[in-house]
Amino acid sequence: MRVVLADDAVLFREGMARILAEAGFDVVGQVGDGAELVDLVRRDPPDVAVIDLRMPPGYSAEGIDAAAKIRMAVPAVGLMLLSQYVEVHHAMRLMTDFDGGVGYLLKDRVSDLTTFSVDVRRVARGEVVIDPELVTRLVGRRRQRDPLAELTDRERQVLGLMAQGLSNTALADEMHLSLKTIEGHVNSIFTKLDLAPGERDHHRRVLAVLRFLRQE
Amino acid sequence: MRVVLADDAVLFREGMARILAEAGFDVVGQVGDGAELVDLVRRDPPDVAVIDLRMPPGYSAEGIDAAAKIRMAVPAVGLMLLSQYVEVHHAMRLMTDFDGGVGYLLKDRVSDLTTFSVDVRRVARGEVVIDPELVTRLVGRRRQRDPLAELTDRERQVLGLMAQGLSNTALADEMHLSLKTIEGHVNSIFTKLDLAPGERDHHRRVLAVLRFLRQE
DNA sequence: CCTCGTACCAGGGTTAACCCTGGTACGCCG
DNA sequence: CGGCGTACCAGGGTTAACCCTGGTACGAGG
DSSP: OOEEEEEEEHHHHHHHHHHHTTTTTTEEEESSSSSHHHHHHHHHOOOEEEEOOOOOOOOOHHHHHHHHHHHHHHTTTTTEEEESSHHHHHHHHHHHHOSSSSEEEEEOOOOOOOOOOOHHHHHTTOEEEEEEEHHHHHTTTOOOSSSSHHHHHHHHHHHHHHHBBHHHHHHHHHOOOOOOHHHHHHHHHHHHHOTTTTTBBBBBHHHHHHHHHHHH | EEEEOOOSSSSHHHHHHHHHHHHEEEEEESSHHHHHHHHHHSOOOOOOEEEEEOOTTTTHHHHHHHHHHHHHTTTTHHHHHHEESSOHHHHHHHEEEEEEEEEEEGGGGGOHHHHHHHHHHHHTTTTTTEOOHHHHHHTTTTTTOHHHHSSSSHHHHHHHHHHHTTTTTHHHHTTTTOHHHHHHHHHHHHHHTTTTTOOOSHHHHHHHHHHHHHHH
């Protein structure tokens, strides 16, 4: 089974290459960023790509962005994403935007090499592998399709100003609306971007802003 | 040359073991925390130990604490510390408390395996190896006027995670600190970035995040 | 030794952000 | 015409974020 690796951290990536080679994989390529990965996979499609979620230049979601491109260009390639942190919104994107053949594991939570290589093989065969704690977190969430596209014009305008760092008060002044109206729009934005209330792990406004900035 | 490895992240540690074995080292042991490391080194001293700076239980400075104990118990053992983040105070402690035979490298900045294994050998032979950027930072501090440059290493780390959308609670979990400590760092970041309190026009957290993202 | 900077943390107080419910108004479409 | 979506807004309640003060500990430097 042929695998390519994408991670800008050389020490980690090279170690991974050896672990997978030892497990019987044919490591046919290693790259340090998303663009290189997409090129490599297009030229010489592997069975599966193991991809670090955060890579240059933005260290934000380059891995998943590259994965999306690969899925469009070479749909048969399995995509195993590795992350340093639990990030539900990224996992959600994986679940909703990709139709099988995807994995999302936490680097620090892989405790057994055999299980890890089995997981990579499962992804290559079209299965879905998600970190168990993430699965728990994901239960109950509804599927969404391009959440940003669901925003009304007004909501998009509000989010654009939020992304410029305006407070709710300033938003109300700027748009000649009441504070109550702004609050309503902001809440509606969160709902549509599937940023559920009660999540203590995320600062939802910052996440909404990051979502908006990434779209541009 | 005999080496032992200490890192609780299995994937990373196992990869490292293979890299070093391939480079001709005899990997005689692997452990997941500082106490195990000290025991192992006492029982069967290697030539050099490669140690993750942050390990259980506190994820704070277990690596360097264990290194200090090893230096006292078996002074001939070389000590290579690996860190995820730039932490000047730890590097400084290494330079001042240890008399040769020490190294401090950033995991994400090791870009060449041959150089890395050479560095490990140098440390084993009693030399000092420090990440080059860290050297620059140690020598040329306070040269810039950029507010972001005024942040301490800790504050920069906090801001980086804020920019990933982590809430204060998640920051505390992630960094194994108290919520109070995180709040203190966040407030300090705002002060240093000239984001004054009482300004109703701006959402200061979002602005701080935008500032960080623009810098990258 | 003393001072300073950094790191960590607790106690206690404030508030903008957030959230839910309920209402009016308007345009569009079947 | 009625239903639906969107926009605007009020009332009322909750809380994570924010902020200040004060404390310990440690390392570095004069």
